[in-house]
Amino acid sequence: MSRKTVFVDADILVIxxxxxxxxxxxxxxxxxxxxxxxxxxKANIExxxxxxxxxxxxxxxxxxxxxxxxxxxxxxxxxxxxxxLVREDLGYDIARHVDxxxxxxxxxxxxxMRDPKTGRYQREGKWQIMIHGESYKPIVAEAARKAASExxxxxxxxxxxxxxxxxNRVAGAVGFNVRxxxxxxFRAKAVIVAAGGASHxxxxxxxxxxxxxxWYAPWSSASAYALxxxxxxxxxxxxxRIVLTRFKDGYGPVGAYFLHLKTYTQNAYGQDYEAFxxxxxxxxxxxxxNHHPVPTCLRNHALLxxxxxxxxxxxxxxxxxxxxxxxxxxGWENFLGMTVGQAVVWASxxxxxxxxxxxxxxxxxxxxxxxxxxxxxxxxxxxxxxxxEYQWGYNxxxxxxxxxxxxxxxxxxxxxxxxxxxxxxxxAAKAAVKYVMERNKDRPEISEAEYTQLKKVIYQxxxxxxxxxxxxxxxxxxxxYLLPLHGLQRLEKIMDEYVGGISSHYTTNEPLLTRGxxxxxxxxxxLALLGASDLHQLQRAWELQHRFLASECVTQHTxxxxxxxxxxxxxxxxxxxxxxxxxxxxxxxxxxSRTGRWDMEKAPVYHIID
Amino acid sequence: MPTFVYxxxxxxxxxxxxxxxxxxxxxxxxxxxxxxxxxxxxxxxxSCVKACPQQAIDCRGYADxxxxxxxxxxxxxxxxxxxxxxxxxxxxxxKNFVSPIRTTPWGSIKGPAEYAPPSAAAMSSQELAHEPExxxxxxxxxxxxxxxxxxLV
Numbered sequence: 001m002s003r004k005t006v007f008v009d010a011d012i013l014v015i016x017x018x019x020x021x022x023x024x025x026x027x028x029x030x031x032x033x034x035x036x037x038x039x040x041x042k043a044n045i046e047x048x049x050x051x052x053x054x055x056x057x058x059x060x061x062x063x064x065x066x067x068x069x070x071x072x073x074x075x076x077x078x079x080x081x082x083x084x085l086v087r088e089d090l091g092y093d094i095a096r097h098v099d100x101x102x103x104x105x106x107x108x109x110x111x112x113m114r115d116p117k118t119g120r121y122q123r124e125g126k127w128q129i130m131i132h133g134e135s136y137k138p139i140v141a142e143a144a145r146k147a148a149s150e151x152x153x154x155x156x157x158x159x160x161x162x163x164x165x166x167x168n169r170v171a172g173a174v175g176f177n178v179r180x181x182x183x184x185x186f187r188a189k190a191v192i193v194a195a196g197g198a199s200h201x202x203x204x205x206x207x208x209x210x211x212x213x214x215w216y217a218p219w220s221s222a223s224a225y226a227l228x229x230x231x232x233x234x235x236x237x238x239x240x241r242i243v244l245t246r247f248k249d250g251y252g253p254v255g256a257y258f259l260h261l262k263t264y265t266q267n268a269y270g271q272d273y274e275a276f277x278x279x280x281x282x283x284x285x286x287x288x289x290n291h292h293p294v295p296t297c298l299r300n301h302a303l304l305x306x307x308x309x310x311x312x313x314x315x316x317x318x319x320x321x322x323x324x325x326x327x328x329x330x331g332w333e334n335f336l337g338m339t340v341g342q343a344v345v346w347a348s349x350x351x352x353x354x355x356x357x358x359x360x361x362x363x364x365x366x367x368x369x370x371x372x373x374x375x376x377x378x379x380x381x382x383x384x385x386x387x388x389e390y391q392w393g394y395n396x397x398x399x400x401x402x403x404x405x406x407x408x409x410x411x412x413x414x415x416x417x418x419x420x421x422x423x424x425x426x427x428a429a430k431a432a433v434k435y436v437m438e439r440n441k442d443r444p445e446i447s448e449a450e451y452t453q454l455k456k457v458i459y460q461x462x463x464x465x466x467x468x469x470x471x472x473x474x475x476x477x478x479x480x481y482l483l484p485l486h487g488l489q490r491l492e493k494i495m496d497e498y499v500g501g502i503s504s505h506y507t508t509n510e511p512l513l514t515r516g517x518x519x520x521x522x523x524x525x526x527l528a529l530l531g532a533s534d535l536h537q538l539q540r541a542w543e544l545q546h547r548f549l550a551s552e553c554v555t556q557h558t559x560x561x562x563x564x565x566x567x568x569x570x571x572x573x574x575x576x577x578x579x580x581x582x583x584x585x586x587x588x589x590x591x592x593s594r595t596g597r598w599d600m601e602k603a604p605v606y607h608i609i610d
Numbered sequence: 611m612p613t614f615v616y617x618x619x620x621x622x623x624x625x626x627x628x629x630x631x632x633x634x635x636x637x638x639x640x641x642x643x644x645x646x647x648x649x650x651x652x653x654x655x656x657s658c659v660k661a662c663p664q665q666a667i668d669c670r671g672y673a674d675x676x677x678x679x680x681x682x683x684x685x686x687x688x689x690x691x692x693x694x695x696x697x698x699x700x701x702x703x704x705k706n707f708v709s710p711i712r713t714t715p716w717g718s719i720k721g722p723a724e725y726a727p728p729s730a731a732a733m734s735s736q737e738l739a740h741e742p743e744x745x746x747x748x749x750x751x752x753x754x755x756x757x758x759x760x761x762l763v
Contacts, residue, residue: 109714146721210672
């Protein structure tokens with residue numbers, strides 16, 4: 001079947017219209033008044049990305065004008081939480097700008113709660129402020145729509161295009177329209193990848209209908225990583241997957257419960273267990289356990305050990321706090337604003353936290369760059385203070401010329417969350433505008449041979465299915481094709497069993513990782529035989545390809561780092577201790593898409609504050 | 611809890627198809643009504659439920675862990691700028707909540723091109739749009755490279 005090809009020329013192409021992409025689109029227009037700014041999104045920017053459902057808190061706000069926190073404080077906090085390893089230059093950069101972002105959100109109409117006594121934003125914790133954020137994403141999307149020359153919804157971007165004259169310069173992207181099947185070729189002078197991180201690369205706890213209730217959105221399909229990886233960009237800290245302690249089954253958030261409602265955890269017998277595990281944690285990680293607040297991964301670790309010791313389930317003690325009607329309202333609205341599914345679980349199981357202390361559990365691992373974790377692309381730092389080794393051009397430019405990133409895409413910058421991702425989009429966009437303006441007449445060239453070949457590859461699953469389908473009675477079992485769900489479940493099983501998922505208590509070692517890579521290599525071959533029955537399944541096929549590439553990268557990084565840096569996130573059983581002597585560094589990878597080879601290296605950590 | 615659509619209420623308008631972030635609300639070609647084609651890829655984000663003008667979409671908790679008999683209903687009213695929730699437990703208890711969703715009129719955001727164009731000096735500074743005013747502090751903080759320390763601190 002012949003597919004129409006639609007060509008779109010842009011000065012700046014923003015891939016992904018979530019928080020990072022909306023920030024990038026807005027800021028691109030502010031600085032590039034005459035530029036053509038195009039935002040492309042696989043869903044609809046009105047409700048896309050991790051904030052589609054809404055949020056009840058903004059987790060990154062300094063409050064500099066009230067002298068609540070300074071950017072340095074946030075760097076210390078993120079560094080501590082990530083066991084010493086963050087790109088402090090990038091983190092500081094977000095922290096110094098983020099207040100302006102939040103103030104704009106409020107001006108645009110986002111309801112931010114105020115402390116009735118002080119008149120300041122209502123703090124949930126030191127860094128978090130509370131919002132009525134059901135329409136957080138529609139509000140931010142409105143700002144982006146007013147900034148963009150064009151917004152393309154329902155286009156799944158599959159690959160970046162490279163300049164035919166300069167092999168390490170980006171020239172655009174290709175993808176397909178999920179509704180009408182048109183092939184899209186975007187030509188751009190600069191590209192900002194602001195796509196989503198990765199859910200569904202490790203087997204989720206719920207494997208039936210509930211597999212959709214992952215903690216991170218099921219539509220976060222690792223395009224944040226696959227697009228730069230395929231283009232040869234260096235990635236960093238991809239082993240630093242995150243595991244979340246959350247309310248059981250719904251994965252409802254615990255931040256407001258701990259910080260604002262002052263609820264706390266205990267084991268099945270009503271005992272505090274975190275103190276019990278302190279000394280054994282110190283043997284693994286040394287002084288990091290004494291830092292305040294205790295790093296997220298270490299708190300996970302204590303919970304996991306307690307469950308393994310047979311004293312589960314772990315419960316959140318809510319009965320006391322929920323006697324206060326105001327706190328009860330906050331507790332419920334917290335879910336309704338961002339994780340409705342948890343309210344449904346509690347309603348269905350007759351759990352009223354006023355009368356029952358709800359269970360907690362740890363999630364399957366996720367790979368992302370914006371929460372208490374920092375996987376992503378290796379990016380150039382801010383011009384005014386980044387160390388020379390972190391500075392090779394424009395702020396947030398990756399190791400590929402003209403290729404920028406924000407949000408989940410950029411590595412090393414934990415704890416940016418929604419506001420920080422939007423802010424990072426703004427930072428990347430200003431740099432991208434500068435990049436484009438300084439190369440005014442210089443437009444990269446795309447190769448017709450390259451995009452024609454990609455067109456064939458992109459639609460191949462439809463063809464594979466069409467032919468294979470005639471061979472068999474029924475649809476799901478064929479010797480000639482795999483359906484996207486088949487491939488996804490195999491990927492999740494490999495990652496779960498060999499790379500440190502739930503079934504192995506997040507534990508792996510070199511032999512397991514090596515075997516995992518062998519199985520991944522076979523899966524990679526089979527992914528060439530993906531079959532898609534329609535355009536929706538074609539989207540699933542390409543999401544799977546992106547998840548696969550991110551997973552391979554995660555596995556290579558996990559193999560490379562020979563220590564257990566973040567117990568509670570994952571364990572290298574063959575290197576069970578934190579090793580600051582050899583591994584107080586970033587891990588970097590670069591993928592060669594021609595040979596399929598991964599090159600690994602270490603990069604130094606620079607601290608910018610005491 | 612994946613979404614489902616009541617046959618008698620849906621008129622096939624397609625708003626849910628247009629909004630679903632997971633691309634799983636589609637129109638059934640026989641009945642000309644919407645349905646969830648992939649319940650196991652539903653995040654229960656309620657985007658489609660809120661967008662449905664007929665209130666034809668509801669959710670039933672994931673079969674793997676949610677006993678039947680519950681409901682969580684929502685009404686999002688843009689003109690009133692509120693979202694209202696009704697939670698019904700399996701045992702019949704109810705809870706109701708109403709929250710504001712926006713403090714300004716829809717469509718009222720001032721686009722970035724409506725501000726005065728930035729100067730060339732601003733372009734080469736570290737300031738982003740609306741800074742330093744929007745920061746509400748006098749100057750954008752910065753650091754000196756001399757403070758950088760390689761390795762352990």
